[in-house]
Amino acid sequence: MLFSLARPALFLLDGEDAHRLTIAGLRLMPASSPPRSDPVLAMRVAGIDFPTPVGLAPGFDKNAEAPHAMFGFGFGFVEIGTVTPLPQAGNPRPRLFRLAEDRAVINRMGFNNDGADAVVARLKAGQGRKGIIGVNIGANKDSADRIADYAVMTRTMAPLARYLTVNISSPNTPGLRALQDAGALAALLDAVIEARGTNTCPVFLKLAPDLEAADIDDITRIAIDKALDALIVSNTTISRPALRSRHAGEAGGLSARINRGLKTLLQRDGFATLAEAVGTG
Numbered sequence: 633m634l635f636s637l638a639r640p641a642l643f644l645l646d647g648e649d650a651h652r653l654t655i656a657g658l659r660l661m662p663a664s665s666p667p668r669s670d671p672v673l674a675m676r677v678a679g680i681d682f683p684t685p686v687g688l689a690p691g692f693d694k695n696a697e698a699p700h701a702m703f704g705f706g707f708g709f710v711e712i713g714t715v716t717p718l719p720q721a722g723n724p725r726p727r728l729f730r731l732a733e734d735r736a737v738i739n740r741m742g743f744n745n746d747g748a749d750a751v752v753a754r755l756k757a758g759q760g761r762k763g764i765i766g767v768n769i770g771a772n773k774d775s776a777d778r779i780a781d782y783a784v785m786t787r788t789m790a791p792l793a794r795y796l797t798v799n800i801s802s803p804n805t806p807g808l809r810a811l812q813d814a815g816a817l818a819a820l821l822d823a824v825i826e827a828r829g830t831n832t833c834p835v836f837l838k839l840a841p842d843l844e845a846a847d848i849d850d851i852t853r854i855a856i857d858k859a860l861d862a863l864i865v866s867n868t869t870i871s872r873p874a875l876r877s878r879h880a881g882e883a884g885g886l887s888a889r890i891n892r893g894l895k896t897l898l899q900r901d902g903f904a905t906l907a908e909a910v911g912t913g
């Protein structure tokens with residue numbers, strides 16, 4: 633009900649302003665408990681008991697400003713981020729576009745975030761509260777050594793996160809998705825696993841939907857080889873299905889029900905291999 637009342641007002645604002653206002657409002661709300669575990673919905677992944685499989689994807693609360701308020705909306709987990717070692721402003725505005733007719737969004741935010749120190753302080757302040765908070769980590773755009781950035785972020789966030797997501801699938805940091813290439817990916821994951829040390833925080837890998845079947849095979853093989861805990865499918869797509877909105881030509885990642893890239897590919901070519909490889913059938 634709250635949403636149906638607020639939606640028309642929020643739609644009068646630019647998308648990013650509406651988002652900021654929403655976060656500001658959520659910061660004023662009391663922390664909520666996660667939903668009670670329902671035996672039909674509860675699931676265990678990587679040793680984590682999720683009360684429901686529906687969680688909040690990163691990009692909504694990039695800076696861990698209100699993760700505990702979000703549990704009150706029924707989310708079984710909240711993934712914050714993407715967080716980079718240093719704060720960064722991201723791309724110039726406008727960088728978030730509503731494609732209302734297509735029930736879609738295009739964004740090219742570019743990892744705007746407050747940086748690791750600020751996010752660590754907020755996560756520490758919330759420690760002890762209930763709810764699964766995952767931390768999605770990335771590299772600074774101007775970093776001279778992106779793999780080192782992921783290692784630093786792993787070291788910093790593993791003690792505070794219920795799980796870590798290595799995000800190499802954003803289309804809005806030039807060159808980032810090249811880390812999905814087999815050689816770079818193996819080196820990246822070695823660095824992350826070494827940085828995790830004796831901490832047992834599960835590590836997930838978030839993929840782009842715009843991969844070829846051969847890439848999926850490589851990534852699957854490496855993920856198993858490095859004993860990763862899960863793959864997250866998927867980030868926004870750079871493909872453009874038929875869209876009606878005037879913003880359809882904007883650069884960035886498209887998210888919507890029509891973001892079918894990897895999901896379709898998994899069903900068509902890769903899923904059998906993936907399912908067989910992880911042994912879940």
Ligand SMILES: Cc1cc2nc3c(=O)[nH]c(=O)nc-3n(C[C@H](O)[C@H](O)[C@H](O)COP(=O)(O)O)c2cc1C
Binds near residue numbers: 694838
């Ligand atoms: C405005 C916006 C910002 C996002 N920022 C991030 C981000 O910082 N890190 C990340 O891994 N994914 C980010 N995402 C991607 C979402 O987490 C999610 O993977 C994507 O929207 C799923 O696409 P779908 O809705 O088409 O399934 C962002 C998405 C949007 C719309």
